[in-house]
Amino acid sequence: xxxxxxxxxxGAAAVLPAEGAVPRPQGAAPGEAHRPTPRxxxxxxxxxxxxxYLLLTLGALVxxxxxxxxxxxxxxxxxxxxxxxPYLYPSHAQWQNYSTAxxxxxxxxxxxxxxxxxxxxxxxQLVTSILAAYAFxxxxxxxxxxxxxxFLSTLMIPFEVTLIxxxxxxxxxxxYNTFAGLTVPFLATGFGTFLxxxxxxxxxxxxxxxxxxxxxxxxxxxxxxxxxxxxPSVAALAVFSFLGAWNQYLWPLVVxxxxxxxxxxxxxxxxxxxxxxxxxxVTLAGTVxxxxxxxxxxxxxxxxxxxxxxxxxVK
Amino acid sequence: xxxxVSRRSQRLREAVLGYLLILPALAxxxxxxxxxxxxNFKLALYQTPPFPGLxxxxxxxxxxxxxxxxxxxxxxxxxxxxxVVLVVPxxxxxxxxxxxxxxxxxxxxxxxxxxxxxxxxxxxAVAALVFGTLMNPVVGFLPWLGINPHPPILENTTWALPAIxxxxxxxxxxxxxxIMSAGLSSLPEEVLEAARVDGxxxxxxxxxxxxxxxxxxxxxxVVVATIYAFQTFGQIDILIGSQNxxxxxxxxxxxxxxxxxxxxxxxxxxxxxxxxxxxxxxTLTLVQMRFLERRxxxxx
Numbered sequence: 127x128x129x130x131x132x133x134x135x136x137g138a139a140a141v142l143p144a145e146g147a148v149p150r151p152q153g154a155a156p157g158e159a160h161r162p163t164p165r166x167x168x169x170x171x172x173x174x175x176x177x178x179y180l181l182l183t184l185g186a187l188v189x190x191x192x193x194x195x196x197x198x199x200x201x202x203x204x205x206x207x208x209x210x211x212p213y214l215y216p217s218h219a220q221w222q223n224y225s226t227a228x229x230x231x232x233x234x235x236x237x238x239x240x241x242x243x244x245x246x247x248x249x250x251q252l253v254t255s256i257l258a259a260y261a262f263x264x265x266x267x268x269x270x271x272x273x274x275x276x277f278l279s280t281l282m283i284p285f286e287v288t289l290i291x292x293x294x295x296x297x298x299x300x301x302y303n304t305f306a307g308l309t310v311p312f313l314a315t316g317f318g319t320f321l322x323x324x325x326x327x328x329x330x331x332x333x334x335x336x337x338x339x340x341x342x343x344x345x346x347x348x349x350x351x352x353x354x355x356x357x358p359s360v361a362a363l364a365v366f367s368f369l370g371a372w373n374q375y376l377w378p379l380v381v382x383x384x385x386x387x388x389x390x391x392x393x394x395x396x397x398x399x400x401x402x403x404x405x406x407x408v409t410l411a412g413t414v415x416x417x418x419x420x421x422x423x424x425x426x427x428x429x430x431x432x433x434x435x436x437x438x439x440v441k
Numbered sequence: 442x443x444x445x446v447s448r449r450s451q452r453l454r455e456a457v458l459g460y461l462l463i464l465p466a467l468a469x470x471x472x473x474x475x476x477x478x479x480x481n482f483k484l485a486l487y488q489t490p491p492f493p494g495l496x497x498x499x500x501x502x503x504x505x506x507x508x509x510x511x512x513x514x515x516x517x518x519x520x521x522x523x524x525v526v527l528v529v530p531x532x533x534x535x536x537x538x539x540x541x542x543x544x545x546x547x548x549x550x551x552x553x554x555x556x557x558x559x560x561x562x563x564x565x566a567v568a569a570l571v572f573g574t575l576m577n578p579v580v581g582f583l584p585w586l587g588i589n590p591h592p593p594i595l596e597n598t599t600w601a602l603p604a605i606x607x608x609x610x611x612x613x614x615x616x617x618x619x620i621m622s623a624g625l626s627s628l629p630e631e632v633l634e635a636a637r638v639d640g641x642x643x644x645x646x647x648x649x650x651x652x653x654x655x656x657x658x659x660x661x662x663v664v665v666a667t668i669y670a671f672q673t674f675g676q677i678d679i680l681i682g683s684q685n686x687x688x689x690x691x692x693x694x695x696x697x698x699x700x701x702x703x704x705x706x707x708x709x710x711x712x713x714x715x716x717x718x719x720x721x722x723x724t725l726t727l728v729q730m731r732f733l734e735r736r737x738x739x740x741x
Contacts, residue, residue, distance in 0.1 A: 189560060
């Protein structure tokens with residue numbers, strides 16, 4: 127995730143208005159002044175509303191059509207896939223496609239691996255980001271600014287530039303095809319440090335002084351005051367890390383080997399295409415299985431996700 | 442005296458604590474970002490021997506020149522630029538369009554918003570499989586609509602790249618929608634209101650008021666979309682691959698780095714290619730900052 131040029135204004139990233147958080151009295155105002163008669167105005171407004179809903183529904187259909195057809199095809203028996211005209215709903219649903227994908231595609235192993243890999247990365251990124259962001263926000267030490275810029279510069283280096291050497295490093299550490307190899311390169315994030323530092327900078331100085339008077343050391347202040355107050359940003363980072371880790375593709379592809387010890391579900395999906403257990407319908411059943419955890423995540427944590435994805439988008 | 446000493450030692454302790462707290466992240470960055478970044482430049486100067494096991498030898502800038510003038514690189518560069526042109530404007534405009542449409546407090550709008558942002562959770566593998574089926578010459582939807590070129594879309598030298606671009610636009614749409622929506626909801630409502638009171642039509646208001654006010658968001662969107670397009674890899678790997686007839690026509694730089702490294706086993710060339718990709722990304726981002734920021738009008 128690239129960041130905008132960093133402004134020093136505290137909370138530039140942290141206080142984004144969540145989408146739709148503020149109610150706006152929009153539909154009411156336009157055209158009030160110059161509508162011809164009340165009745166004509168009202169019917170025109172109704173027409174506009176209908177047009178807007180039609181437009182929204184059309185957009186939703188375009189976005190969802192590929193997903194819908196995937197679900198339909200994942201339920202059809204194989205011969206039905208080539209049927210012309212295509213089935214637009216699963217007229218004879220064949221649920222065992224899902225069990226075939228689950229068993230034959232080793233999806234339970236891949237999903238378990240993905241859960242472990244993602245958990246390590248999310249927890250690791252949260253811990254390293256909280257610690258570093260706390261230091262950058264609350265502690266004074268020489269070269270603090272330079273070091274912070276160094277952290278930010280990692281956002282400018284795309285992963286593929288480091289790929290070649292990282293593969294060598296992981297191999298020489300003996301971490302090829304292990305969870306360590308899969309996760310350790312991602313245990314720190316410049317973006318996360320930036321996001322949390324901005325949130326920490328919003329905490330009033332008085333609070334810190336009051337805590338110091340109460341005999342709070344840095345550790346207690348961090349765990350009892352700073353992190354709880356920055357919870358929205360911490361949650362946003364967690365969701366963001368989760369999404370990034372779960373959907374990783376290039377690194378797991380090069381760093382995992384032929385047995386399925388640590389392969390993640392994304393690589394599992396790629397392999398599902400090639401193996402003989404799979405016909406298209408089974409592959410698609412596997413796809414649905416792989417994406418379901420994330421859809422649930424989206425619906426539950428929409429606010430946090432939006433907050434993390436738009437950090438830097440608005441000033 | 443004692444207080445001076447204790448203050449100094451307190452300072453020292455604060456500094457030590459500061460370094461300790463940033464150490465874990467710094468260690469990871471050092472080993473897995475900065476070191477490989479620096480070493481990449483060195484690798485670019487060494488030629489990989491034709492047979493494995495032999496030591497690679499120093500050739501200096503010779504290899505850099507060789508790679509950068511090779512037809513493989515030039516075609517890869519053109520493909521990448523073409524891909525960016527296909528993906529970035531379409532992805533951003535569609536996202537903006539949906540965000541504007543959904544920027545009203547209507548009944549059920551939350552459902553539409555979730556749908557529009559939903560593609561953000563789809564991984565490359567998921568997007569690839571979903572669209573791979575849609576574009577399958579036997580299964581499917583497109584033959585029914587009469588779209589069934591020979592050779593099939595994903596082996597077709599003309600259509601393979603646009604097909605990947607459609608997939609990328611779809612996958613990027615969720616993020617585009619989220620970014621644009623956040624931008625819209627941060628606009629100062631009074632200005633838009635004033636435009637309406639002045640009798641401006643919604644069309645005029647949109648182009649003359651909303652778009653200029655939104656320009657920081659649009660600018661951010663262009664940078665994010667360009668980087669996203671540069672990094673599109675998984676769809677190509679899953680749906681096309683290096684054995685495909687259309688391979689040469691979809692061999693964008695990042696895929697070229699991967700095939701050069703993993704399939705041809707040539708880290709030297711791969712390093713040159715990855716540096717080229719990095720410099721391209723960096724330059725474009727800087728140029729965009731320069732040119733776009735000049736036109737951007739910041740609301741606050």
